[in-house]
Amino acid sequence: xxxxxxxxxxxxxxxxxxxxxxxxxxxxxxxxxxxxxxxxxxxxxxxxxxxxxxxxxxxxxxxxxxxxxxxxxxxxxxxxxxxxxxxxxxxxxxxxxxxxxxxxxxxxxxxxxxxxxxxxxxxxxxxxxxxxxxxxxxxxxxxxxxxxxxxxxxxxxxxxxxxxxxxxxxxxxxxxxxxxxxxxxxxxxxxxxxxxxxxxxxxxxxxxxxxxxxxxxxxxxxxxxxxxxxxxxxxxxxxxxxxxxxxxxxxxxxxxxxxxxxxxxxxxxxxxxxxxxxxxxxxxxxxxxxxxxxxxxxxxxxxxxxxxxxxxxxxxxxxxxxxxxxxxxxxxxxxxxxxxxxxxxxxxxxxxxxxxxxxxxxxxxxxxxxxxxxxxxxxxxxxxxxxxxxxxxxxxxxxxxxxxxxxxxxxxxxxxxxxxxxxxxxxxxxxxxxxxxxxxxxxxxxxxxxxxxxxxxxxxxxxxxxxxxxxxxxxxxxxxxxxxxxxxxxxxxxxxxxxxxxxxxxxxxxxxxxxxxxxxxxxxxxxxxxxxxxxxxxxxxxxxxxxxxxxxxxxxxxxxxxxxxxxxxxxxxxxxxxxxxxxxxxxxxxxxxxxxxxxxxxxxxxxxxxxxxxxxxxxxxxxxxxxxxxxxxxxxxxxxxxxxxxxxxxxxxxxxxxxxxxxxxxxxxxxxxxxxxxxxxxxxxxxxxxxxxxxxxxxxxxxxxxxxxxxxxxxxxxxxxxxxxxxxxxxxxxxxxxxxxxxxxxxxxxxxxxxxxxxxxxxxxxxxxxxxxxxxxxxxxxxxxxxxxxxxxxxxxxxxxxxxxxxx
Numbered sequence: 151x152x153x154x155x156x157x158x159x160x161x162x163x164x165x166x167x168x169x170x171x172x173x174x175x176x177x178x179x180x181x182x183x184x185x186x187x188x189x190x191x192x193x194x195x196x197x198x199x200x201x202x203x204x205x206x207x208x209x210x211x212x213x214x215x216x217x218x219x220x221x222x223x224x225x226x227x228x229x230x231x232x233x234x235x236x237x238x239x240x241x242x243x244x245x246x247x248x249x250x251x252x253x254x255x256x257x258x259x260x261x262x263x264x265x266x267x268x269x270x271x272x273x274x275x276x277x278x279x280x281x282x283x284x285x286x287x288x289x290x291x292x293x294x295x296x297x298x299x300x301x302x303x304x305x306x307x308x309x310x311x312x313x314x315x316x317x318x319x320x321x322x323x324x325x326x327x328x329x330x331x332x333x334x335x336x337x338x339x340x341x342x343x344x345x346x347x348x349x350x351x352x353x354x355x356x357x358x359x360x361x362x363x364x365x366x367x368x369x370x371x372x373x374x375x376x377x378x379x380x381x382x383x384x385x386x387x388x389x390x391x392x393x394x395x396x397x398x399x400x401x402x403x404x405x406x407x408x409x410x411x412x413x414x415x416x417x418x419x420x421x422x423x424x425x426x427x428x429x430x431x432x433x434x435x436x437x438x439x440x441x442x443x444x445x446x447x448x449x450x451x452x453x454x455x456x457x458x459x460x461x462x463x464x465x466x467x468x469x470x471x472x473x474x475x476x477x478x479x480x481x482x483x484x485x486x487x488x489x490x491x492x493x494x495x496x497x498x499x500x501x502x503x504x505x506x507x508x509x510x511x512x513x514x515x516x517x518x519x520x521x522x523x524x525x526x527x528x529x530x531x532x533x534x535x536x537x538x539x540x541x542x543x544x545x546x547x548x549x550x551x552x553x554x555x556x557x558x559x560x561x562x563x564x565x566x567x568x569x570x571x572x573x574x575x576x577x578x579x580x581x582x583x584x585x586x587x588x589x590x591x592x593x594x595x596x597x598x599x600x601x602x603x604x605x606x607x608x609x610x611x612x613x614x615x616x617x618x619x620x621x622x623x624x625x626x627x628x629x630x631x632x633x634x635x636x637x638x639x640x641x642x643x644x645x646x647x648x649x650x651x652x653x654x655x656x657x658x659x660x661x662x663x664x665x666x667x668x669x670x671x672x673x674x675x676x677x678x679x680x681x682x683x684x685x686x687x688x689x690x691x692x693x694x695x696x697x698x699x700x701x702x703x704x705x706x707x708x709x710x711x712x713x714x715x716x717x718x719x720x721x722x723x724x725x726x727x728x729x730x731x732x733x734x735x736x737x738x739x740x741x742x743x744x745x746x747x748x749x750x751x752x753x754x755x756x757x758x759x760x761x762x763x764x765x766x767x768x769x770x771x772x773x774x775x776x777x778x779x780x781x782x783x784x785x786x787x788x789x790x791x792x793x794x795x796x797x798x799x800x801x802x803x804x805x806x807x808x809x810x811x812x813x814x815x816x817x818x819x820x821x822x823x824x825x826x827x828x829x830x831x832x833x834x835x836x837x838x839x840x841x842x843x844x845x846x847x848x849x850x851x852x853x854x855x856x857x858x859x860x861x862x863x864x865x866x867x868x869x870x871x872x873x874x875x876x877x878x879x880x881x882x883x884x885x886x887x888x889x890x891x892x893x894x895x896x897x898x899x900x901x902x903x904x905x906x907x908x909x910x911x912x913x914x915x916x917x918x919x920x921x922x923x924x925x926x927x928x929x930x931x932x933x934x935x936x937x938x939x940x941x942x943x944x945x946x947x948x949x950x951x952x953x954x955x956x957x958x
Contacts, residue, residue, distance in 0.1 A: 740771065
């Protein structure tokens with residue numbers, strides 16, 4: 151029976167691979183409509199055959215799902231099956247949805263044990279004469295009662311953190327919602343509170359991790375990347391809080407399975423809903439949103455391809471432009487649409503299909519004031535659609551196959567100058583898969599590969615002349631193999647190797663090996679441990695966003711003429727120790743080097759494509775510390791980061807001239823960063839949150855002087871005289887001065903009221919409670935007799951209110 155099932159799996163995989171390989175060129179030509187049709191077609195691919203037998207099978211399968219007490223799926227729970235005498239027959243880990251499946255188990259009394267650090271273990275028994283078993287298990291936190299005595303066990307940190315420390319974290323939907331934010335919950339803003347993560351200013355939700363650039367963070371929505379996932383020029387992210395189930399963040403040391411970025415990994419998993427009707431909505435200062443969930447569950451006597459289907463669709467739009475239309479023309483609006491569908495087979499396999507589309511428009515063309523200097527039209531758009539199949543294979547193995555498309559585009563034009571514009575776009579097609587299988591009761595091997603196809607174009611035109619521009623396409627194949635195993639006496643090893651490739655237009659294939667190794671050492675069973683990680687990370691795409699401009703266009707390019715790939719070698723060592731009462735302390739030391747960093751050449755020769763970019767290197771090193779408490783009463787965390795980030799770039803002189811390398815601090819080089827986040831119950835059933843963020847000043851370039859530019863003007867009587875036309879600024883050494891220290895206190899409060907029709911949750915957020923004037927940038931004025939310097943500050947004191955509703 152099982153041999154036939156394996157062949158059926160492989161047949162389905164071969165069919166999927168042939169279908170995807172033949173569809174890729176067609177999809178590139180005719181776009182989104184065909185892709186959606188192909189995703190529906192994938193659902194009809196051959197699935198594991200069900201074999202009918204006339205007598206009892208000599209073996210059986212056990213499958214099921216593990217969840218937390220709040221219903222959240224639990225990943226990486228170790229499920230071990232013990233036979234007679236306590237011998238371990240087979241062991242697997244649960245996947246991202248908390249499900250597992252173990253094949254070909256003997257017909258004898260079995261004990262199934264569920265274990266994960268930080269959670270109370272559970273056991274289930276399966277009798278010798280029972281057939282295939284389906285086990286749904288709820289795991290509680292590690293605090294339990296023994297006989298008549300109440301015993302509080304030393305509590306390890308929350309899930310997915312024991313043995314990892316500050317490097318790898320998981321943020322739940324509740325934690326994201328209770329964090330004070332700009333009008334509504336934002337998972338990317340929440341990432342900025344973690345150790346090792348630097349948020350340079352208030353006006354951008356972008357972040358830098360341990361000395362890496364902001365474009366070196368892999369932000370994945372259900373496994374598929376998004377290039378610049380932000381609204382309002384970076385003020386808040388594109389992720390609708392109603393659809394976010396959890397956020398997993400790895401600031402370093404992630405395994406060989408993941409590539410494409412060189413700094414960090416942020417995985418956002420969508421919530422497909424409970425499988426029945428549910429409507430969630432909200433209104434805030436920024437936007438109004440609505441999410442509708444549903445499902446389909448066939449009857450027991452009904453033949454169906456799937457045993458259950460869960461889906462959720464959410465839409466969001468800003469409304470200021472509509473409300474203010476009778477009074478004035480508000481220049482900005484944003485909108486997005488997100489959906490997820492999860493369909494499960496009786497065999498345990500499942501299809502997950504996700505899609506996102508969002509657009510921002512800033513149109514200042516309606517401003518008719520003659521003294522307004524900046525009438526412009528700018529827009530940017532994110533689109534993503536992808537599907538993934540997860541299923542079992544062999545004895546405890548798992549298979550994953552996926553494919554999808556990500557697209558980003560942005561444009562800027564000045565309305566009063568029709569011949570002045572800039573913009574660009576990038577497409578990324580991704581197809582791949584992986585297979586994991588236990589090779590011994592202690593070791594699991596995983597291998598796979600992917601192929602990414604990139605196409606991009608960008609340009610900058612002025613006065614009928616194209617000053618910069620380019621485009622191209624290329625392929626980025628990758629293969630990986632990794633192992634995960636127990637070495638005995640508290641040791642755990644995760645060796646891996648990833649092979650990254652790139653081949654572009656008329657280029658040879660370039661292959662870069664990226665070995666990785668993580669070593670865990672746990673002391674006892676209380677959660678105390680050490681973690682050492684080392685590895686190489688490769689990135690082929692780069693953002694050319696000009697951080698000096700407040701409305702910069704985000705352009706992405708891949709390796710080509712004058713653009714290399716980035717290579718980062720990293721090492722980090724961390725320690726974690728739980729204490730009583732839900733307290734946990736952890737810390738990391740880290741060092742990273744970067745080769746192949748890309749910056750704009752502001753004095754580039756537009757006729758020389760190789761002169762458009764400056765290629766440099768850099769490093770980041772420092773230490774993280776995290777003190778956290780979870781449990782009843784006051785919860786929260788204190789994150790401390792000391793970091794130094796340096797860059798080395800050639801000066802921006804003309805091509806062919808003598809260039810020297812200049813060492814300078816990175817733009818985001820904040821040496822000390824502290825984040826205190828608290829969640830606590832308030833009066834009358836309200837829940838409160840607080841965040842106090844303190845950081846040393848980031849670098850900036852100090853203007854040292856200025857001069858006027860004069861031109862001859864004809865006066866009365868035909869005479870000429872020199873008159874000033876404009877002024878210019880002389881800049882000092884780049885990034886050699888620093889802004890003042892940054893600090894800001896935010897508060898929030900929310901309460902859920904239970905109604906007959908569902909739930910109502912009003913919330914209040916107050917940003918910058920004591921109205922600290924944090925400097926965003928300085929500007930100098932040399933037009934007067936005495937030069938003056940003024941500062942443009944970040945967000946002022948800003949209270950916002952909103953409400954969330956849930957209909958059942």
